Structure formats: structure tokens, C-alpha cells
Amino acid sequence: MSGxxxxxxxxxxxxxPSGTGKxxxxxxxxxxxxxxxxxxxxxxxxxxxxxxxxxxxPEDAEAVAVVVAGARIEVGTSAGAEVVRVDGVDVADRIxxxxxxxxxSPVSAVPAVRRQLVxxxxxxxxAAEAVVVExxxxxxxxxxxxxxxxxxxxxxxxxxxxxxxxxxxTDPAEVAELAEDLRRRDEYDSEREDSPLRPARDAVIVDSTxxxxxxxxxxxxSLAASxxxxxxxx
Numbered sequence: 001m002s003g004x005x006x007x008x009x010x011x012x013x014x015x016x017p018s019g020t021g022k023x024x025x026x027x028x029x030x031x032x033x034x035x036x037x038x039x040x041x042x043x044x045x046x047x048x049x050x051x052x053x054x055x056x057x058p059e060d061a062e063a064v065a066v067v068v069a070g071a072r073i074e075v076g077t078s079a080g081a082e083v084v085r086v087d088g089v090d091v092a093d094r095i096x097x098x099x100x101x102x103x104x105s106p107v108s109a110v111p112a113v114r115r116q117l118v119x120x121x122x123x124x125x126x127a128a129e130a131v132v133v134e135x136x137x138x139x140x141x142x143x144x145x146x147x148x149x150x151x152x153x154x155x156x157x158x159x160x161x162x163x164x165x166x167x168x169x170t171d172p173a174e175v176a177e178l179a180e181d182l183r184r185r186d187e188y189d190s191e192r193e194d195s196p197l198r199p200a201r202d203a204v205i206v207d208s209t210x211x212x213x214x215x216x217x218x219x220x221x222s223l224a225a226s227x228x229x230x231x232x233x234x
Contacts, residue, residue: 008033008224009130010147013138017186017197019159020152020208021216026134028217030079033224036128037079040135040142043117044108045095046073046086051107052099053086058106065112073117077124077131101181105188114194118142136189139200148227150220151199155209156183 012035014026023039030037048058050071056063076083084092094100107113121142125131133142139149154162160179169175189197199205204223208216 008035008147008228010227011125011130011143012132012148012150012220012224013143013146013200013203014132014134014150014152014220015136015139015197015199015203016152017136017159017189018182019163020154021162021213022134022152024213025152025216025220026132027079028213029220029224030132032217032221033130033132035079035130035132036077036124038077038121038124038131038133039075039082040117040121040133040138041104042082042084042092042095043073043075043121044113045100045104046075046084046091047071047113047117048100048104048107049086049091049094052103058103061110061112064107064110068107068110068113068116073120075124077128079132101185105185109188109192109194111194136197137195139203140198141195144200148224149200149203150223151203151205152216153205153207156186158209 012029014022014029016022023041026039027037029035047068050073051058051064051067054067056067058064072087074083074085082092084090084095118141121133125133125143135142139146139151156179160175160182163182164170164175164178167178169178186197206216206219211219
């Protein structure tokens with residue numbers, strides 16, 4: 001299955017832990033379907049930039065909430081170009097750095113931050129006829145009535161190797177450290193009280209451990225076609 005497919009209207013949620021390839025898969029699926037694309041993780045990372053720049057303790061939930069409430073966070077919805085700004089400043093490169101990655105979990109766990117950004121996410125989704133939204137609580141919290149929910153997962157070792165490849169890391173000790181960072185973040189996000197990381201009850205689980213990126217993209221596009229067909233029959 002290749003080339004653009006222009007049949008889909010609705011919402012596809014793509015949730016899962018770090019290192020599963022959610023971003024690249026979601027972008028490609030959106031391009032194939034002619035849909036908008038929203039990376040909610042980029043929004044939480046942008047909020048983390050605001051917190052870091054304000055110099056407040058990321059573990060101080062009240063201070064974090066105040067900073068994020070006062071920040072202007074903008075995220076684009078085009079699959080072809082990443083746009084992430086905080087108070088008008090481009091932070092698209094910075095949000096992928098180690099400092100933000102280490103800090104994003106406690107910031108994103110603050111209920112007031114999640115409420116603010118979920119409201120913004122829903123507004124962006126409502127403006128699109130077709131959209132692919134990726135994150136960690138999209139099918140469970142942000143869009144519980146989405147047309148199609150996918151939970152993308154993979155073996156932790158494979159996820160660490162993939163993330164290392166994205167970052168150009170080859171040293172075994174650094175790869176092991178990266179794997180531990182992924183484990184800690186997954187544990188933190190899975191155990192938080194507000195919007196924990198978990199599959200929606202009606203999500204389709206796609207394990208990408210033994211699949212390349214193209215196969216995962218084809219699988220999600222095929223699921224989208226099936227979801228539309230079911231919707232037309234019911």
C-alpha cells in the first residue's frame with residue numbers, strides 16, 4: 001500500500017511509550033490520509049521549556065502551573081513541517097534536547113497543565129475534518145470517542161536502540177543510560193494519577209518490535225480504512 005489515500009474523515013489517536021516511533025508513523029499516516037497532524041508531546045515539551053526558562057522547580061506543581069498558564073504555546077498541525085513556539089520563539093529543536101527530556105514527565109504530570117493543554121488540543125482537533133493525534137493519553141482522555149485508536153508499543157531494548165539511532169548515540173554505556181531514562185519515564189507516566197499512560201479499552205495494539213516503519217504505517221492506514229468501512233455500515 002503506497003501513495004496518498006484521501007478517504008478518511010475523523011480522528012486517529014496514536015498512543016504509546018517513548019521510542020516506539022509514534023511521531024514518524026503519525027506524520028506519515030497523516031500525509032497518506034491527507035489529514036492534519038498533532039504531536040501533543042511537543043506541547044508538553046514546549047511547556048517544559050517555559051518552566052525551565054522561568055527557573056522554577058519542575059517538582060513544584062503550583063509554580064509550574066502558574067508558568068504554563070502564562071506561556072503562549074503554539075504547535076502546528078501540518079504533517080510536512082514541525083512548528084513549535086513558546087511566546088513566539090521557535091523551540092522545535094530545543095524540545096528534543098536532553099534537558100527537556102529529563103524534565104518533561106514531572107511537568108506533564110501537573111493536573112492544571114494537563115487541563116490547559118488538553119483544552120488546546122481539543123480545539124485544534126475540532127478545526128480539522130481529519131486528524132492524526134499522537135501522545136500518551138489521547139485515546140483515553142483527550143479523544144475518547146475517536147474514530148480509530150491505536151496503541152503502539154515495542155520491546156524496551158528495541159525502543160532504546162531506535163531512540164539511540166535517532167540521536168546518533170553509539171556508545172554502549174550511553175545506550176544503556178538512554179534505556180534507563182526511557183524506563184523511568186514510562187514508569188513515571190504509567191503511575192501518575194492524572195491521565196496515566198495506558199491503552200484505551202477499545203484501542204488496537206500494534207507491536208512494532210519486529211516491524212519496520214513502513215509496515216507500521218501500512219498497518220495503521222489499513223486500520224483507518226477498516227474503521228471508515230465499519231462506520232459506513234453502522
